[in-house]
Amino acid sequence: MARVFTGVDCLAHDAGYGFPESPARLERILAGFDSSWDVAEVSEHPQLAATLETVHEPRYLEIFRNAVERGDGLLGSSDNPLTSETWRAASSAASGALSAADWL
Secondary structure, three states, X not given: OEEEEEEOXXXXXXXXXXXXXXXXXXXXXXXXXXXXXXXXEEOOXXXXXXXXXXXXXXXXXXXXXXXXXXXXXXXXXXXEEOOOOHHHHHHHHHHHHHXXXXXX
């Protein structure tokens, strides 16, 4: 059996028309897996914060969180749109990746 991991909050990030990363895209991807695939929706991984700080500078994580909390529309450039749910969705995606690594 094959397994797909996705964070429960990954569908929360909707940057609007024109951006490829969207809830509709993820919904189509997940719908494409047939019954031979196990789709696991995971919650926050217990090692998320510690792991994020091993791959990102703490200052970057702070800038990202603060930008979302302030309601900024972009992070650094026009190809990095933000919404009020972007931090939660990104954290959820990272938790899915960590859960997949644990499973392997």
